Amino acid sequence: MQVIVTGGAGFLGARLIQTLLEEGQRIEGETITRVTSIDLAPCPLDDPRVESWVGDVADKALIERAMGDDTLAVCHLAAVVSSQAEADFELGMRVNLEATQALLDACRAHPRRLRFLFASSLAVFGPGLEQPVPEVVGPQPRSSYGAQKAIGELLVNDYSRRGFIDGRVCRLPTIVARPGKPNQAASSFASSIIREPLAGQRAVCPVDPDLPLWLSSPRAMVGNLRHALQLDGDALGEWRTLNLPGITVTVTQLLDALERQAGAETRALVDFEPDAAIDKIVASWPGGLDIERPLSLGFQADADVDTVIHAYREDYLNT
Structure with a gap:
């Protein structure tokens, strides 16, 4: 059974894929046997269980081809990050918003109710809020990136409410330290x-x-994303948005x-x-961010x- 990971060529996506393919990883009792990466470059992992679909994550035809009958879940990590989304509004809208809806619609058309993990961000919040910020505080973004992520959060929650998907939204802290070269994130x-x-x-x-x-190590972040994907949806309740620990x-x-x-x-x-x-x-x-509920659900800081x-x-x- 397969899991689809968008952004699988990135360091976080590749680490999550590697973790999901560790022996015995399961979703709803089904063993994960392969992962499909959708990104602008191939996933760097040298593993026959990883298939790379190179292309635009907002390409509906590509998404539909990748969405096999054996799909268990979609992890949507691909994004145009903060400073880049601010500099190129159209690109940010396409990748951060249009691709999210395209993936959600593909999941809706699937014969089974798929788990959908959406990587959001603390950028959905704005300044002047009570801190630590509770999960129930409404988004007040001060950037296009934050606005696009906030809209994605609402879509995932609504698609879950309608029964189209089994969603979970993870607001990611700033990850320190990322290996490789600097990217275009403000952080x-x-x-x-x-x-x-x-x-x-x-x-x-x-x-x-x-x-x-608000920081997290890559090690803690990947562990929390895997936990979010494998956690029973009933434990999350009706509101599927989580402040990931940092x-x-x-x-x-x-x-x-x-x-x-x-x-x-x-x-x-x-x-x-x-x-x-x-x-x-x-x-x-x-x-x-307030992380009392995520910690009670088994997430780690x-x-x-x-x-x-x-x-x-x-x-x-x-x-």
């Missing part, structure tokens, strides 16, 4: 100020050092942990160069900021 600096110094390279922080960030960390605290683990010379490689456009987007996001950096070093640097 990309949060990984760069850890990743680059650990490689002996300089990094730039464009925001205030006291700005609180921890609140300021930039200064992140650099303090870097120094503790890798020395003062790594911290010295971070330069502070304010960027008003990036600061405006990131500062509009809450520094913490990183223990502390040192754990986040240690996980990156262990998983990607073998240190």
Whole structure:
């Protein structure tokens, strides 16, 4: 039985695919035997159980071809991220909104009620909210990316209410530290100020050092996404939106942990160069979300900021 993962060529999508193919992974009693990735590039995993469909995630014909009778679930991770969606409105609408509806409609047409995992974001919220922000607070985005994700959340909930899908919406924290090169997310600096110094390279922080960030390690994030996909829908109740666990960390605290683990010379490689456009987007996001319900459902948060950096070093640097 198969699971479809959009964005499977990305580091988070590839890690989720790898996790879903671990021995014994099941959905509703059915064993996951293969995963289909839909992305603009092939999934980097060298595994015969992974099939890559290279193309536009909003291409309805491609989606329909990939949606086999043995499909159990769809994990929609593909997105045009924050700064890029702000710079290219049409592209953001196509990937973040039109593709979401195309996938939902394909699931609706499927003979079985499929599980649908939608990766949303804390960017659906705006500034000035009570913190930690409860799940029941309505979205107040201050970016096109946040608005597109908020609309997607409502669609997934409504399609679930109508019985078309078995949906679950996961509001993702900022992931630290992402391996590889910086992307076009406004929060990309949060990984760069850890990743680059650990490689002996300089990094730039464009925001205030006291700005609180809501963070998760890739390790915790992938585990929580897998748990969300496998969790019985009845446990979620009628409202299918979850604040995925994270921890609140300021930039200064992140650099303090870097120094503790890798020395003062790594911290010295971070330069502070304010960027008003990036600061405006990131500062509009809450520094913490209420995660009481997700924790009660078995989701997990990183223990502390040192754990986040240690996980990156262990998983990607073998240190």
